[in-house]
Amino acid sequence: xxxxxxxxxxxxxPPATDPQATVAKATAHASxxxxxxxxxRILDWYxxxxxxxxxxxxxxxxxxxxxxxxxxxxxxxxxxxxVWRQWMSRWPTPAALASSASGDAVQAWGRLGYPRRAxxxxxxxxxxxxxxxxxxxxxxxxxxxxxxxGAYTAAAVSAFAFGQRTAVVDTNVRRVFxxxxxxxxxxxxxxxxxxxxxxxxxxxEDHVEARTWGVAVMELGALVxxxxxxxxxxxxxxxxxAWQLAGRPAYEGPVRRAQSWHGTDRQCRGVILAALRATTxxxxxxxxxxxxxxxxxxxxRCLDSLVADGLVEPLPGGRFRxxxxxxxxx
DNA sequence: CAGACGTGGGC
DNA sequence: TGCCCAAGTCT
Numbered sequence: 001x002x003x004x005x006x007x008x009x010x011x012x013x014p015p016a017t018d019p020q021a022t023v024a025k026a027t028a029h030a031s032x033x034x035x036x037x038x039x040x041r042i043l044d045w046y047x048x049x050x051x052x053x054x055x056x057x058x059x060x061x062x063x064x065x066x067x068x069x070x071x072x073x074x075x076x077x078x079x080x081x082x083v084w085r086q087w088m089s090r091w092p093t094p095a096a097l098a099s100s101a102s103g104d105a106v107q108a109w110g111r112l113g114y115p116r117r118a119x120x121x122x123x124x125x126x127x128x129x130x131x132x133x134x135x136x137x138x139x140x141x142x143x144x145x146x147x148x149x150g151a152y153t154a155a156a157v158s159a160f161a162f163g164q165r166t167a168v169v170d171t172n173v174r175r176v177f178x179x180x181x182x183x184x185x186x187x188x189x190x191x192x193x194x195x196x197x198x199x200x201x202x203x204x205e206d207h208v209e210a211r212t213w214g215v216a217v218m219e220l221g222a223l224v225x226x227x228x229x230x231x232x233x234x235x236x237x238x239x240x241x242a243w244q245l246a247g248r249p250a251y252e253g254p255v256r257r258a259q260s261w262h263g264t265d266r267q268c269r270g271v272i273l274a275a276l277r278a279t280t281x282x283x284x285x286x287x288x289x290x291x292x293x294x295x296x297x298x299x300x301r302c303l304d305s306l307v308a309d310g311l312v313e314p315l316p317g318g319r320f321r322x323x324x325x326x327x328x329x330x
Numbered sequence: 331c332a333g334a335c336g337t338g339g340g341c
Numbered sequence: 342t343g344c345c346c347a348a349g350t351c352t
Contacts, residue, residue: 072348079338080348113336120350150350170348190331218348227346228341258344261336270336309335 038180038240039204039213045236046216049223053077054085056215062136062161064088069153069160070121075112077222083110094125095134101324106311107277115273119310120148138162151191159214165207167199168214172221177202179225183242185251186227268292268302273311280328282319 054060055068067087071080087108091097097105102122109118124146128134136157137143143154151169158166174187174195181198188195204210224231232238232248243249261267271291276283292299303320306312313323321327 069348074335074347074349075337076339076347111337113338114349116335117350148350152349156348168348171346172348215348222348257333258346259334264334266335266337273336 038237039209041236042216042220043212046219050219063094065161066136066157069156070117070148071112083112094128097122097125098129103322103325106322115311117148123147163211165210167203169196169199170218172218176217176221176225179243180237180241183246189254189256265302268298269306272303276322280325282315282321285318
């Protein structure tokens with residue numbers, strides 16, 4: 001082992017606010033030797049410890065990768081896996097999904113949460129049929145133009161499905177870099193320009209290494225560099241980690257407000273949608289009414305917003321269903 | 331840009 | 342129990 005401390009910047013350095021300075025600092029910290037060590041350690045660790053997830057199978061299509069990435073937005077791997085398998089079995093291509101009703105996508109989404117993702121995936125499938133001959137596009141601008149595909153998902157599909165040398169920055173990557181390079185216990189509340197620049201600067205030059213780098217760092221964040229209780233003794237770069245070397249100081253930055261839940265529109269919308277998912281039969285207004293305390297205007301407001309979002313289709317006679325779903329009860 | 335947007339599990 | 346967290350996106 002080389003003398004790592006000798007090359008470390010003083011841990012008392014104030015956080016840089018200038019993007020250029022941050023990248024310069026990161027690059028200095030990650031001198032060629034250090035950087036290659038960081039890369040090798042994490043890539044070796046990944047080769048040994050990576051989970052066997054179905055969408056990581058080399059035979060997975062770009063569509064399979066895209067579906068997995070959308071499902072994984074804010075949703076744990078454990079809950080995504082079975083739904084992804086069913087989804088890919090039912091809709092193996094964008095064209096297959098596009099030919100189904102959007103309500104079928106919402107129904108198949110099940111309890112993954114944030115059901116607008118299902119709607120957007122359906123819209124993305126339609127767009128791919130119309131604009132890309134039914135294929136998932138391979139360039140960042142084309143990917144970003146798809147509904148529900150933002151900076152993270154576009155980069156992930158570019159890197160994981162098409163093997164491009166693209167920096168992937170998700171919450172795991174941000175946390176790992178904040179600690180290992182920034183010396184901070186956690187990343188800032190929202191993605192900063194500095195973090196993106198840093199992720200690009202840390203991308204391995206070697207194309208083969210770059211292919212796996214993103215998913216390897218993400219995996220490290222998901223399995224070892226955990227938010228609440230990091231497993232530092234198991235970390236392959238614990239001796240290089242700026243946060244570790246600084247004595248794992250507590251996070252001092254701005255705190256993110258916790259999401260409230262009880263009594264929110266999100267809860268109300270979830271209750272209504274769960275009822276519609278459970279049946280192919282249109283649900284009568286009175287049955288919707290029974291789902292939420294009487295004389296609470298929140299219920300009607302949420303039903304209206306679900307309709308406005310395209311998650312619920314109002315039918316003549318005051319009945320409701322998931323959009324386009326056929327009534328299979330007779 | 332802060333806030334909305336689901337759901338379930340861990341501590 | 343209640344709060345925090347999980348491969349974000351959109352407005």
